[in-house]
Amino acid sequence: MKGVLLNNLGSPDTTNVNDVKTYLDEFLMDERVIDIPYWKRYVLIKGIILNTRPKKSAAAYKKIWWDEGSPLVVISERFTEKLKKKVDIPVELAMRYGSMTMEQGIKNLVDKGVTEIFLAPLYPHYAMSSYETVVVKAEEILAEHYPHVKLDTLPPFYNEPDYIKAMSNNIANHLEGFDYDHILFSYHGIPERHIKKSDPTNSHCKIDGSCCERNSVAHHTCYRHQCFETTKAIAKELNLEEGTWSNSFQSRLLKDPWLKPYTDFELEKFPELGKKKLAVITPAFVSDCLETLEEIAMEGEEDFFKAGGTNYKHIPCMNDNDDWVDVMKNWIYDWKISS
Template sequence: MKGVLLNNLGSPDSTETKDVKKYLGEFLMDERVIDIPYWKRYLLINGIILKTRPKKSGAAYKKIWWDEGSPLVVISERFTEKLKQKVEVPVELAMRYGSMTMEKGIKNLVDKGVTEIFLAPLYPHYAMSSYETVVTKAEEILAEKYPDVKLDTLPPFYNEPDYIKAMSSNIANHLEGFDYDHILFSYHGIPERHIKKSDPTNSHCKIDGSCCERNSVAHHTCYRHQCFETTKEIAKTLNLKEGTYSNSFQSRLLKDPWLKPYTDFELEKFPNEGKKKLAVITPAFVADCLETLEEIAMEGKEDFLEAGGTNYKHIPCMNDNDDWVDVMVKWINDWEEAVSS
């Protein structure tokens, strides 16, 4: 019997400091998120970060928290319910971190008789701190507890025509009636070293402005390249004029070099360049979360307007819109057909 496991990042159970601390502790202790030796990671996180960050993050979560709970979780649940109505196989939702564990999701599928799981990491792009850690965790759980269950995984879909079409349609709908002079594609940031660690050739990725344009097997696991390709495909679909859009990366942590340009720097710079009417898109996310609702829609807007901008619009993620649901339905049906033939 076949089944589907949808997977996203996760969320604290509440905005209370203790719940945020527990969530951040699990998230940041993942060796694929902060990739330094365990003892250094432990001291850094437990000795420094978790002393102050949970209270600050809790305050940020309070700004975006819904009556039903975490926006990311609520949206993901709505998406899952819509999906269940359109496919014939069991579907479970799990999170990489937090109380909605992957182990629970897998167990729920197995308890229903599922022996073949289609894992769908809800990340369009490959990164060791998102896509890779989900796949690895699923493999570890199955190897330890359900060795007879087969696992197939949805590849990164950053340039899949169905995804690009749904994204472009969502963007066009939200841009209707908004007078903009620039569009910023703001992607989740990762350390530059993650790009090089994910390079199977150990030589292609230079992060020098040109390596993403040269064909290489490294592109299959290169987050930076895949982000740029998403922007190119959406720009092509929407017929955006060259010079009216650009890329940036948000959410830096620690002092290491992260992918550039930085979103907050760009937002402060644009008004001085005459770009005073801005639309911001966050294509690394399929569901709105803290990084989109607080960092971009709230803080980003404030930074841009304070720098002299006049019009600012955050474009919501696809969330549970029907086009996006239908895309996932198609991918699940294609998988079912492939494994049955």
């Protein structure tokens, strides 16, 4: 019997500081998120970050929290319920971090008689701190508890035509009637070293502005390349004029070099360049969350206006958009008939 496990990032159970601390502990202690030796990670996370960051993060979560709970979780649940009505096999939702565990999601499928799981990480792009850690975790759970269960995984879908079409339609609908002179594609940032660690050739990636344009097997696991390809595909689909859009990367952590340019720096400089009417898109996320609703829709708008901007619009993620549900339904159907 076949079944589907949808997987998103996760969220604290509440905006209580202790709940946020518990969530951040699990998230930041993941060796694929903070990829430094265990003892250094332990000292950094347990000894420093968890003594200061939970209070600040809890305040941020309170700004975007819904009556039903965490926006990311609520949206993911809505998407899952819509999808269940369109497919004829079991579908479960799990989170990589938090109380909606992957262990429970897989158990729910197995308890229903599922012996073949289609794992769908809800990340369009490959990164060791998102897509990879989900796949590795699923493989570990199955190897330890359900070795008889077969696992197939949805590849990164950053350039899948149906996804690009649905995403472009969502953007176009939200841009209707909005007067803008520039569109910023803001992707979640990752450390530059993650890009090089994910390069299977150990030689292609230079992060030099040109390596993403040269053909290479490394592109299959290169987050930076895949982000740029998503932008180019959407710009082509929407017939955006050259010079009216650009890329940036948000949510950097610590002092290591992260992918550039940084979103907050771009927001501050656009008005000086005459770009005072801005639309911001966050294509690394399929569901609105803290990074989109607070960092971009709230803080981003405030920073842009302080710098002299006049018009600002955050374009919502795909969320439980019916077109997006249909895209996932079709991917599941294709997997069913091919596996």
